Amino acid sequence: MNDKVDQYFSKERIHHLEQLSALLRIASISALSAHKADMGQAAEWIADALTQAGLEHVAIMPTKGNPVVYADYLHSPGKPTVLIYGHYDVQPVDPLDLWDNDPFDPTIRDGKIYARGASDDKGQVFMHIKAIEALLKTTHALAVNVKFCIEGEEEIGSVHLPLFVEEQKALLAADVLVISDTTMLGPNAPAICYGLRGLCGLQIDVQSAKSDLHSGLYGGAVPNALHGLVELLATMHTKEGAVAVQGFYDDVVPLTDDERKELASLPHDDEEYRKGLGLPSLFGEPGYSTVERYMARPTLELNGVYGGFQGEGTKTVIPARAHAKITCRLVNNQDPVHIIELIEEHVKSHTPVGVTAKVTRFDTGRPFVTSFDSAAIRSAAKAYEVGFGVKPYYMRMGGSIPIVEVFDRVLHIPVVLMGFGLPDENFHAPNEHFSLDNFDRGLRTLAYYYEHLDTI
Amino acid sequence: MNDKVDQYFSKERIHHLEQLSALLRIASISALSAHKADMGQAAEWIADALTQAGLEHVAIMPTKGNPVVYADYLHSPGKPTVLIYGHYDVQPVDPLDLWDNDPFDPTIRDGKIYARGASDDKGQVFMHIKAIEALLKTTHALAVNVKFCIEGEEEIGSVHLPLFVEEQKALLAADVLVISDTTMLGPNAPAICYGLRGLCGLQIDVQSAKSDLHSGLYGGAVPNALHGLVELLATMHTKEGAVAVQGFYDDVVPLTDDERKELASLPHDDEEYRKGLGLPSLFGEPGYSTVERYMARPTLELNGVYGGFQGEGTKTVIPARAHAKITCRLVNNQDPVHIIELIEEHVKSHTPVGVTAKVTRFDTGRPFVTSFDSAAIRSAAKAYEVGFGVKPYYMRMGGSIPIVEVFDRVLHIPVVLMGFGLPDENFHAPNEHFSLDNFDRGLRTLAYYYEHLDTI
Known part of the structure; x- marks a missing residue:
């Protein structure tokens, strides 16, 4: 040099x-x-x-x-x-x-x-x-x-x-x-x-009553926006860790054997990786290695969820509004706008009884x-x-x-x-x-x- | 007078x-x-x-x-x-x-x-x-x-x-x-x-990694505290609206026919009630009237859920911590401390792979x-x-x-x-x-x- x-x-x-x-x-x-x-x-x-x-x-x-x-x-x-x-x-x-x-x-x-x-x-x-x-x-x-x-x-x-x-x-x-x-x-x-990986993002806003309600006076008889949101979000993944939104993986170009071999050759140790991050265990889409999961497979990630009381102690409130921020990491040939549409469909078909859910689209990248x-x-x-x-x-x-x-x-x-x-x-x-x-x-x-x- | x-x-x-x-x-x-x-x-x-x-x-x-x-x-x-x-x-x-x-x-x-x-x-x-x-x-x-x-x-x-x-x-x-x-x-x-009704309250703190992670670099390969919390919380109710924590209803004294008749005589109209609260629909434990649900049946209510990014727009983060505040309304003869214990058991047996969950008890009332x-x-x-x-x-x-x-x-x-x-x-x-x-x-x-x- x-x-x-x-x-x-x-x-x-x-x-x-x-x-x-x-x-x-x-x-x-x-x-x-x-x-x-x-x-x-x-x-x-x-x-x-x-x-x-x-x-x-x-x-x-x-x-x-x-x-x-x-x-x-x-x-x-x-x-x-x-x-x-x-x-x-x-x-x-x-x-x-x-x-x-x-x-x-x-x-x-x-x-x-x-x-x-x-x-x-x-x-x-x-x-x-x-x-x-x-x-x-x-x-x-x-x-x-x-x-x-x-x-x-x-x-x-x-x-x-x-x-x-x-x-x-x-x-x-x-x-x-x-x-x-x-x-x-x-x-x-x-x-x-x-x-x-590509990217798409959205926000889900769930609403139940027109305002927060007292959990003593109303609890049991009215929907709770947080319950609705939690139930909706829980449908987005399988218990095993795959994305459960219908059609999500349809356009993914499968990894070739050559590429899987190459990714497997990268220096990586699951146990060291887990320890370094302070995790009780690793978790992800079944059928793929850790390296494949974070380099070459698509994801749907909750970046933020919030609603109701967040202060010290308790507040006996039934929240009327609850919110989730979601981004997906995408791989070829997933189209970010199409993926948002699939999630919108999912939200529509999985919104629990008693609440409404509105989706706001954020930025996308291929x-x-x-x-x-x-x-x-x-x-x-x-x-x-x-x-x-x-x-x-x-x-x-x-x-x-x-x-x-x-x-x-x-x-x-x-x-x-x-x-x-x-x-x-x-x-x-x-x-x-x-x-x-x-x-x-x-x-x-x-x-x-x-x-x-x-x-x- | x-x-x-x-x-x-x-x-x-x-x-x-x-x-x-x-x-x-x-x-x-x-x-x-x-x-x-x-x-x-x-x-x-x-x-x-x-x-x-x-x-x-x-x-x-x-x-x-x-x-x-x-x-x-x-x-x-x-x-x-x-x-x-x-x-x-x-x-x-x-x-x-x-x-x-x-x-x-x-x-x-x-x-x-x-x-x-x-x-x-x-x-x-x-x-x-x-x-x-x-x-x-x-x-x-x-x-x-x-x-x-x-x-x-x-x-x-x-x-x-x-x-x-x-x-x-x-x-x-x-x-x-x-x-x-x-x-x-x-x-x-x-x-x-x-x-x-009586009352008991608790907080659930879920943790995945030791700190928040970038969803691009790690997404897909690591657990997300919010996913863990959402999955855990979604197990606490049936889809129909009953509490799904094992043993929750065991000590409830059933309503007598006389009391159900009396509660049915109170002035109440479901449609008016729903409209007044601005709700898409009423929702609650199957088998009970609205009045019974909010006066004489126990509940488990999410009062607050929070974790990750809550600002404007998006943040591509995998949150390492997520929190839920819960209170239950109880009826005779449910014991508030016993109910908290049942929920603790539920949390223990339903904590998803990849995260830990800690319960903090709050106030109780019979x-x-x-x-x-x-x-x-x-x-x-x-x-x-x-x-x-x-x-x-x-x-x-x-x-x-x-x-x-x-x-x-x-x-x-x-x-x-x-x-x-x-x-x-x-x-x-x-x-x-x-x-x-x-x-x-x-x-x-x-x-x-x-x-x-x-x-x-």
Whole structure:
């Protein structure tokens, strides 16, 4: 690897961590409208960082939602153009009391930086900016052309990005798309991801009486919205753990024997996995291994259920309203909108007597699978070897980056998913963090990648 | 009825409503420890009102929880002594956004006073104080001896009152216990209650992983605390609406044919009842009428269920913790502690794979049934006839006043449950209110009752 670049990262390390901390301090939670101002602030921060890195045509481009930050450096005519995608928005932080530090007050402990967005995805976006910066500051040139497209709505399903990509097709034109928003398989086990699950989400609102009722005066004679919701939700899975919504699995492309063999070869130990998560036991769809279940099988997950009294002690109330938030992870060829329709049908046919149930649809994203036999991916594998000293694995990811499928469909270019997070870094949960060891190695991996991608 | 007393109520009406409003402004929520200071303030308010009414030996008597307010007027030797019980604590107010006014800013609309505690039970306690006051101020004597015992923990199961009653047995000795904490059957349909349901409560805490997990990275391979809780809760009732906990009904004394005939004679119309509550349909234990279900059959009710994300939109999280709050209404001869044990057994044997479930027990109260053929009850019926112009019904109540069973057991005196609330006045729910018409008639009913009870 280029010594000057390596020295640049070493010399700038403290400065880089200060900069990353400043970015992590911005509470850019896209799901909560109260954080609208933070979204703008985060976009500006990214734009400033791109400018300081030496990129050009830096622009905060409006959408009907949060803006997209664009920048480019196009001084290598005849060489490939890399489009770098990432996001500056983060997940909500509740339950706040389970965090060991304020989620927006980044704290370094045991070689890890703790903050919401540390790994998903601010930390990884920051690394791409710094990799380009290091090359520009030390070699004063880039071997490839680069374009950045950093959005602010990934955590709410990239609501406005598909239209943006369609409209800005020419601006975003490139030869390869690179994204760091997936994880490695484990410490010192980097991985290139060739498949992502899709996503659809909905909310169910159950209502019984027009208002809450006293359980003494009415109890026994009237329906309870919570009973109705609980009974309805319990019908959505079999006791064994499969999804029980009719037609849910109909469009799933079965795993081939070859792919099952490959997934079985990934380093994984059920008992270690169970212990690491503090679980009494593992649980999931019968007939599939743990790795298959979280990488390559679809799910229906309750993300939130609530109704009635949540305070200390008891309240003898019959709740009139109860709510459930559900998201599904989907695999090829499930269609997210069709899956929502199937769930709506299920809700309609399973709503218990005495209550009504209303469904509100949320964001959707299609699943994605690509071939991992492209020059761009082979280059990424080589870069990992240099940065980490080991060959990367090829894996599918259970997570969803719905926009990947849009880029794939609109721009028709190979997609390289090279992540640097670890699966246990609490993406979307309290105490999200990012390994500084992987941060350091990742910077070098990316710099090497951008320096050698001209050989595509 | 005594004209002077009648005129007193008319003259003082505005003043009385101002006083009642002052009491209702005190947020004496016993379930929430943040309201500790309000509990003391409410006790002092009651003590002051009793003093101003002309009562003697007014005392705020400590317990290990909230204090009991005691007062008496014992100047009729040889005449009966009436013990008046009520409570100055109120239920929590959430969901706050469903209230049309601040629950602690009493508002009069359409002849009703809206505030938490308006009918349960501050309004009714206030009426007893004012009935005695009216007699003392106008006739300067009482035909009976009276003792007040107003507690501050009824809404949390009268935790410390049983011990207080045992210890103060001599102080509280009386010939009859009068309580206004039940309801009438409907407008212009006063009722004397001869039975109350018992109560037990518990919380179930379900845990899966040690922390929340990302539904993309883990979804499908790990248990979800909400799935576990929902599946567990769904086993607690049959689809038809009966409680499915083994042994739950074993100790229930079946309704006699006579009692079923009597309950069937109460004015009730299912369709009107359903419409009034805004329900798609009624629902309850098969084989029983609506009136039987809410007056004389036991229940198991979900009062609160919560876990995971409750904000706007979606959050793709697998919640690690989920919670349910449950209370049961019980009838003779169900033992509240035994019922909790049965539910604990049920939880143990129905906890789904992959999660653990912990049960925390809350307050209990035994059910109560009395004969309605006592002189004290016949006097109450006569007083209703004078105050309301109609004979009262005799009914059982689905609610629980656990302390009634304690008074019954320790003091061995007849209990008269004469309520003035209406069933649709939103006890324990948003927009609790109290009819001022029933307030006015009730004052006269109570004054008549205390004036003529010497004929027991």
